[in-house]
Amino acid sequence: MKLKNKIVLITGASAGIGEAAARYFAKEGASLILAARRYDKLLQLASSLEDEYSVKVLPILLDVSDKQKVSEAISALDEYWQKVDILVNNAGMGVTSDLMQNASIDDWDKIIDINVKGLLYVTKAVLNSMIKRNSGHIINIGSVAAHDYYMGGNVYSASKHAVKAISRSLRIDVKGYDIRVSQIDPGMVKTEFSERRWDKQKAEKFYEGVVALQAEDIADAILYCATRPKHVTISDMKVYPSAQVAPTIVHREGDKQVSLFD
Numbered sequence: 616m617k618l619k620n621k622i623v624l625i626t627g628a629s630a631g632i633g634e635a636a637a638r639y640f641a642k643e644g645a646s647l648i649l650a651a652r653r654y655d656k657l658l659q660l661a662s663s664l665e666d667e668y669s670v671k672v673l674p675i676l677l678d679v680s681d682k683q684k685v686s687e688a689i690s691a692l693d694e695y696w697q698k699v700d701i702l703v704n705n706a707g708m709g710v711t712s713d714l715m716q717n718a719s720i721d722d723w724d725k726i727i728d729i730n731v732k733g734l735l736y737v738t739k740a741v742l743n744s745m746i747k748r749n750s751g752h753i754i755n756i757g758s759v760a761a762h763d764y765y766m767g768g769n770v771y772s773a774s775k776h777a778v779k780a781i782s783r784s785l786r787i788d789v790k791g792y793d794i795r796v797s798q799i800d801p802g803m804v805k806t807e808f809s810e811r812r813w814d815k816q817k818a819e820k821f822y823e824g825v826v827a828l829q830a831e832d833i834a835d836a837i838l839y840c841a842t843r844p845k846h847v848t849i850s851d852m853k854v855y856p857s858a859q860v861a862p863t864i865v866h867r868e869g870d871k872q873v874s875l876f877d
């Protein structure tokens with residue numbers, strides 16, 4: 616699949632994986648709709664991509680958890696931008712890792728509103744046009760937390776399990792259409808994610824002694840999924856840093872190899 620002039624909508628494009636994906640798609644000549652809440656960051660990114668790659672970029676201020684705004688923003692796109700070829704549902708947050716007994720219900724609401732409902736709202740807003748055109752690709756960013764559980768992961772993990780269920784169900788529901796659905800599940804990626812989940816200090820500690828993935832590693836995986844020939848769907852892809860040997864097991868520099876049975 617060539618990406619030149621394809622229309623790619625990326626949510627959560629103001630930072631991290633979404634921003635890196637925007638750069639990778641721009642390099643391939645795609646036209647980009649970049650969505651997030653920090654509009655100033657999108658404007659900066661748009662102008663840098665337009666200068667560097669001479670591509671069309673449309674930044675849109677969008678809170679994916681606002682059902683009405685999502686529907687209005689997508690309906691307000693002009694005819695050219697309405698025809699989204701690839702949707703990258705990337706917007707997402709960890710918000711907290713408090714244990715269930717200590718957690719705030721407001722934090723749970725935020726996680727579910729953004730990671731699950733937001734992803735559904737944006738998908739719904741572009742899906743009918745894809746169905747009408749019998750063409751499209753939806754790439755959802757999940758997490759290795761979609762496959763496992765860890766202390767304090769509770770509702771975040773549940774939200775990513777839901778993303779997995781949505782990706783798999785959608786793939787079944789669009790059977791017979793030329794619409795592909797992929798899910799990429801990253802392990803530890805060094806972005807603003809952890810800083811926003813906790814704070815700078817805790818985030819630094821989290822990444823200490825580990826060569827984590829960079830946002831570009833996941834952008835590369837997204838591009839790989841998007842550029843397979845039409846008859847090939849990468850339905851699921853887990854991407855770990857080599858030091859993360861399972862969702863909850865990380866080898867840090869200086870760690871001794873100790874077996875449970877030693």
Ligand SMILES: NC(=O)c1ccc[n+]([C@@H]2O[C@H](COP(=O)([O-])OP(=O)(O)OC[C@H]3O[C@@H](n4cnc5c(N)ncnc54)[C@H](OP(=O)(O)O)[C@@H]3O)[C@@H](O)[C@H]2O)c1
Nearest residue numbers: 627629630631632652653678679706707758804806807808
């Ligand atoms: N970093 C990791 O270790 C990791 C691991 C597995 C999965 N992931 C997943 O990867 C995705 C991207 O995360 P990241 O690591 O790139 O984190 P990040 O650097 O914090 O970026 C998150 C992006 O999501 C956007 N966003 C958050 N809430 C939003 C909302 N309500 N509406 C629109 N945009 C919103 C943010 O933009 P604004 O704040 O400007 O809106 C930002 O652009 C998420 O789905 C995350 O769950 C990350």
